Amino acid sequence: MAKWGTVASINQTGAAIRLPNFCNLGVMLRSLLAVNVLLVAGAMIRAPSIEGLWYEFLLFAALGEPLLILSLVALCIARPWLHAMGYLGAIALLALFELGVTWVFFHFTPDLALFEHHPMSYSQVAFLVLFVTAVLLAYFDLRARALAPAIAEARIQALQARIRPHFLYNSINAVLSLIRSEPRRAERALEDLADLFRVLMADNRTLAPVSKEVELAKQYLALESLRLGERLRVTWRTETMPGDALVPPLILQPLVENAVYHGIEPSEAGGEIEIDVALHAKQLVMELKNPFPGGGRHSSGNRMAIVNIRERLQLHFDAEASMRSEVKDGTYKVTIRLPYITEAPA
Amino acid sequence: MLVEKDVARILIADDEAPARARLRDLLDECRESFPLAIVDEARNGREVLDVLNREKVDIVLLDIRMPEIDGMEAARHIAGMENPPAIIFTTAFDSYALKAFEVNAIDYLLKPIRAERLLGALSKTRAGPRVTREALEAAANQPRRHLSVHERGKIILVPLADILYLRAELKYVTVRTAQREHLVEESLTHLEEEFADVFVRVHRNCLVARTAIAGFERNAEESESGWAVIIKGTGEKLPVSRRQHHVVKQFR
Numbered sequence: 001m002a003k004w005g006t007v008a009s010i011n012q013t014g015a016a017i018r019l020p021n022f023c024n025l026g027v028m029l030r031s032l033l034a035v036n037v038l039l040v041a042g043a044m045i046r047a048p049s050i051e052g053l054w055y056e057f058l059l060f061a062a063l064g065e066p067l068l069i070l071s072l073v074a075l076c077i078a079r080p081w082l083h084a085m086g087y088l089g090a091i092a093l094l095a096l097f098e099l100g101v102t103w104v105f106f107h108f109t110p111d112l113a114l115f116e117h118h119p120m121s122y123s124q125v126a127f128l129v130l131f132v133t134a135v136l137l138a139y140f141d142l143r144a145r146a147l148a149p150a151i152a153e154a155r156i157q158a159l160q161a162r163i164r165p166h167f168l169y170n171s172i173n174a175v176l177s178l179i180r181s182e183p184r185r186a187e188r189a190l191e192d193l194a195d196l197f198r199v200l201m202a203d204n205r206t207l208a209p210v211s212k213e214v215e216l217a218k219q220y221l222a223l224e225s226l227r228l229g230e231r232l233r234v235t236w237r238t239e240t241m242p243g244d245a246l247v248p249p250l251i252l253q254p255l256v257e258n259a260v261y262h263g264i265e266p267s268e269a270g271g272e273i274e275i276d277v278a279l280h281a282k283q284l285v286m287e288l289k290n291p292f293p294g295g296g297r298h299s300s301g302n303r304m305a306i307v308n309i310r311e312r313l314q315l316h317f318d319a320e321a322s323m324r325s326e327v328k329d330g331t332y333k334v335t336i337r338l339p340y341i342t343e344a345p346a
Numbered sequence: 347m348l349v350e351k352d353v354a355r356i357l358i359a360d361d362e363a364p365a366r367a368r369l370r371d372l373l374d375e376c377r378e379s380f381p382l383a384i385v386d387e388a389r390n391g392r393e394v395l396d397v398l399n400r401e402k403v404d405i406v407l408l409d410i411r412m413p414e415i416d417g418m419e420a421a422r423h424i425a426g427m428e429n430p431p432a433i434i435f436t437t438a439f440d441s442y443a444l445k446a447f448e449v450n451a452i453d454y455l456l457k458p459i460r461a462e463r464l465l466g467a468l469s470k471t472r473a474g475p476r477v478t479r480e481a482l483e484a485a486a487n488q489p490r491r492h493l494s495v496h497e498r499g500k501i502i503l504v505p506l507a508d509i510l511y512l513r514a515e516l517k518y519v520t521v522r523t524a525q526r527e528h529l530v531e532e533s534l535t536h537l538e539e540e541f542a543d544v545f546v547r548v549h550r551n552c553l554v555a556r557t558a559i560a561g562f563e564r565n566a567e568e569s570e571s572g573w574a575v576i577i578k579g580t581g582e583k584l585p586v587s588r589r590q591h592h593v594v595k596q597f598r
Contacts, residue, residue, distance in 0.1 A: 166411075169438035170362065173458040177368035227362045265361075268390060268413045 018087045020140040022075035026318030031136060035068050036061075038132050067101060067129065091137065095130060102129045147315070167224075167257065174227045189226055192219040196253075204249045207316065207344050210277060210284065211243035213252045217275070220253050224260050231270025232260065241277040244342045245284045248312045254305045255288050255334055263290030263332060284340045292332040306334075313338065352404075353381045354468065357397055359388040359417065360409040360436065365457065369407055369436075375461045380468050391415025392503070395423060399500045403431045405471050410437040410454075415503075418443070418486050423494035423501055425479040426531070432471035446485035452477050489540045493521055495528040504528055506544060510558040510577050511584065512537055514551040524579050546597075548575050549587045562586070562594050 020027045043056035074097065075082070082090040106122050171193060178186035199216055218236075225232045252275075259273045271291035278285055306325060313321040313336070321338035356373065360366050366387050373382060385401050388394040390412045397403065406424065410417040417435060424430050435454035437443060447454050455467055492503040508523045514534040521528040538545060538553055545553035558578045565574035569585030573594045576583055586594055 165439040169457050170365070173368055173438060174362065174364035176458050177364035177371065180371060181367070227364055229363055265411070266413050 018141050018144060019082060019090055019137075020144070022072055022079060024318055025320045027140070028072055029319060030139075031068065031072060034136055034139065035064060035132060038135065039064050042128070063105060063125070067098075067105060070101060071098065094133065094137075098129050098133050099126055102126055164257065164261065166261075170227055171223050174223075178226075185226070189223055192223050195219055196223070199249065202249070206249075207246035207341075208249040209243060210241065210245045210247045210252075210286075213247055213249065214238060214241070214277060216250075217252045217256045220256060221260075221273075224264075228260070228264060228270065231267070232264050233270065233272040235272060235274045237274070237276045237278070240279055242279050242284065242340060242342075245279075245340050246342060246344060247284065247286075247338060248309075248316050251309055251312070251336065252286065252288075254309060258305055259288060259290035259332070263292060266293050267291065279340060282340050283337050286336040288334045290332050292327050292330050309336075353383050354404045354471070355385045355402055356382050357385050357388060357394065357401075357403045357406045357431070359391075359394045359406060359412070359420070361389050361412045362409075365409065365436075369459070369464075372459060372461050372464050376465045376468060380465060382468070391417065391420030391423075394420045395494075395501045395503065398424065398427070398431070405432045405434060405468065407434050407436055407455075410435055410440055410443055415491065418482070418488075419490045419492070421477070422479065422482045422486065422490060423492070423503070425477065425482055426494055426496055427501065428496070428499060430476055432474075433477055434467045434471070442487055443485070446487065450481040450485045452481055452485055483536075483540075489544075493528075493530055493532075495521070495530055502528070506541065507557075509555055510580065511552060511554040512545065513553075513584075522577075522580075522582075546593055548590050548593055549585055550589075552584055554584065559597055562597065 022028070022031075039060040040053075040057055043053055043060050047053040047056040075094070082093065085093065102125060103122065106125060171189070175186050175189045175193070178189065196216065196219055214236075221232070221234050225234075256273065256275070263273065264270050274287075274289040276285070276287040306323070310323050313323055317338055321336070323334065323336045325332065325334040327333075358366050358369050358373075360369065370384065373384060376382065382405075385403055386397045388397055392415050394406060394408065395415075398406075408417040408421060412420075417437075421433050421435070424433060435443075435447065435452065436457055436459060437454060438457040444454070446452075453467060453470065455463055490506070492505050493509070495502040495504060504521055504523060508525075510522045510524065512534060513520045513522070517531070518529040519532055519534055519537065521530055534551065534553060538547060541553075544555055546556055546559075548554050554575055554577070560576040560578040560581075563574050563576055563583060564572055565583060565585065569587070571586045571588040571591040571594070573586040573591065574583040575586055575593075
């Protein structure tokens with residue numbers, strides 16, 4: 001699917017772009033919803049009265065739902081081969097598959113009540129199945145095309161999620177203060193700053209290993225502790241982190257920056273930022289906690305970063321990733337969950 | 347205003363140690379062409395006011411973004427002093443503040459600060475007028491967290507949360523806390539606008555803190571609306587005017 005706007009997918013004759021990723025939870029949910037809406041529509045046409053609607057729907061569902069679920073499972077398993085075939089080939093195979101499965105259902109299930117009072121021939125049912133399949137494919141194709149510009153946009157968004165100018169100028173100011181007294185530390189700080197900006201200027205459309213994200217956040221925090229000294233305390237818990245897990249780039253650093261800006265800087269005594277990255281049940285879970293001094297000053301910038309990250313998560317993972325934030329007992333907590341993958345999906 | 351050849355007494359205010367160190371270095375460079383002495387350093391607005399209460403200061407180099415009491419609020423308290431020091435704001439980046447400063451003709455220095463620009467700003471304090479309270483008020487985008495009382499050349503801060511009510515009396519406004527009363531030279535209308543969330547007007551001359559309202563009482567003799575508001579803690583009863591009678595309904 002086009003959401004992986006990578007070089008790899010461009011080489012794959014477009015099939016990967018136009019065929020949905022049937023293993024994706026969002027695609028499955030959308031398929032289920034669309035098919036059921038169509039079944040209701042069909043039942044409405046066949047029902048003699050409004051009371052008969054539910055009965056007709058059940059009849060359709062008895063045939064439709066198993067067919068749909070079986071198809072989705074098969075399509076998920078066959079995904080690599082389908083993608084290798086090109087879009088038209090894949091569609092042709094899909095149509096044959098649907099016809100075949102329908103035929104099997106039609107002939108080997110005990111007399112479906114569906115055909116008692118308004119008998120339907122195999123060709124009628126086959127036509128309906130093909131029609132529904134075509135509608136769904138057209139929908140996913142359109143959706144992929146509609147999202148394609150959004151994916152190009154993702155890079156710009158990543159740039160917008162960039163470091164606050166406030167941070168840049170304060171850091172340069174801090175480095176300037178060190179040049180005379182502690183040239184070594186000044187060198188270190190400039191190196192960190194260069195690394196940070198290398199990532200910011202990079203093409204951020206492809207997923208990056210989480211270990212790199214953590215490294216980046218650490219460099220960022222090193223610069224901040226230069227300015228804030230003992231006011232900034234950080235605890236990392238990354239022992240069980242799978243370093244190879246892929247995440248959208250610049251997903252952690254903006255959150256850490258928020259934590260410093262809203263949680264540490266407004267407080268005289270400073271505070272502690274806790275960052276956990278771990279694997280839970282095939283999900284990569286990132287959790288970030290910081291003190292919440294309240295007062296609600298500077299909250300609009302915070303929301304921008306959160307919205308931005310949420311959008312990028314959705315672009316890359318659809319319904320399979322989530323992000324939650326809450327304030328509890330004077331602590332602000334953000335939790336991001338995303339599927340644990342180690343190679344970019346086709 | 348400083349007389350030429352006088353040594354300017356300077357206070358550095360910034361919450362970041364490296365930023366203070368940088369300013370010290372730069373001031374050292376300016377010293378030859380602009381005689382100066384660094385009186386002290388402050389890490390937030392409260393420390394700034396403490397130093398001003400203790401020492402004679404001619405110029406404050408004031409960072410805008412500081413914890414607790416920020417530079418903007420500190421400046422507003424300073425501007426109420428009888429002989430306020432000159433204020434030079436410093437900031438790394440704050441698009442809102444900068445726009446407001448431009449509009450209200452308030453000087454500031456952008457970090458990282460250059461020695462030449464710092465020298466320029468220092469020299470300007472000899473000639474130019476002090477930044478006014480009105481300009482600062484117009485430039486500020488959030489209410490203060492304290493009111494400042496100026497008593498015998500000292501600044502006393504009254505936290506907003508401690509205030510029970512404000513009552514206008516001739517030229518002054520009486521600020522009532524659980525412990526005592528203070529006088530501030532401000533207008534009740536301005537205070538009402540700035541702290542609309544905190545106070546509610548019960549009378550032409552009186553604003554009561556929403557959290558200080560214990561209840562209402564029928565009190566036909568002293569008040570024209572027939573109601574008085576009871577203040578939490580002190581038990582004082584203040585008349586509610588007929589025009590503000592809706593407040594009684596709103597809180598009951």
